[in-house]
Amino acid sequence: MRVATNIGQTKVILLINSGSTHNFINANLVKQLALLVSPMNKLKVIVANGAILVAGGIFRAVQWKVESIQFHTDFYVLPFKECDLVLGRSYNRYWKSSLTFLKNQNDYLHLDYKIIKFL
Template structure:
C-alpha cells in the first residue's frame, strides 16, 4: 500500500506472516530517525538467511490511506518496500475481517 512518512511517499507492506514491524535502514538514514540499539536480534527471511536487526525506532507514525499508524519498527535492510506492518501491528487492531477477493481489510478503530 502507499503510505506517507514525514510527508514523503512510502510503500508499506501489510504482512500477517511477519511477527514484527520493520523499517528499511535507508529510510532510517534518510530521515535521521532515532534508533534504540539495545533492541537487536536476528531475523530469518524467506530464503532462511538470518539478518541482524540494527535496532528499533520507537513510536514511529505512518499515514496509510489517511489512517495514522503509530508503532515500533525494527530496522532491517528491506528491498521491496520502505516499511512492513506485521503481527505486532495486527494485534493492536482487535478483530479483523479480510476479503481476499476484493483485497480489503476491515477493522474498527478503537
C-alpha cells in the same frame, strides 16, 4: 500485499506480511529520513530466503498514515530492499482494529473501517 503510505511527507511502500512476527523499517529509509533509532539487544531475523539479518535498533512510535488513517507503530530497523516498511502479525496484537480482506475483491482490504486499495 503492498499499500502506499506516508511517514511525514515521504511516500513509502508498506508490505502487510502475516508471515512476519514483527514490524520492520528499511535501514536505508532510516538513514534517508535521519530518524532517531533506539539501541537494543541484537534481534536476529530469518527472512523468506533463509538469510539471517540482524536488527540495527528500534524506531519507536513511528507515525505513518494510510489515506486518512493515522498509526503509531514500533519498527525494528533491518537492511532489506523489497519495500520500506513491513507490518507483521504483531499489528493485530496491539490494535483492536480490523485488518481483513474483502470477499471476492483481492486488491482491497478493510483497515480500521475504511477500504484501502492495494498497489
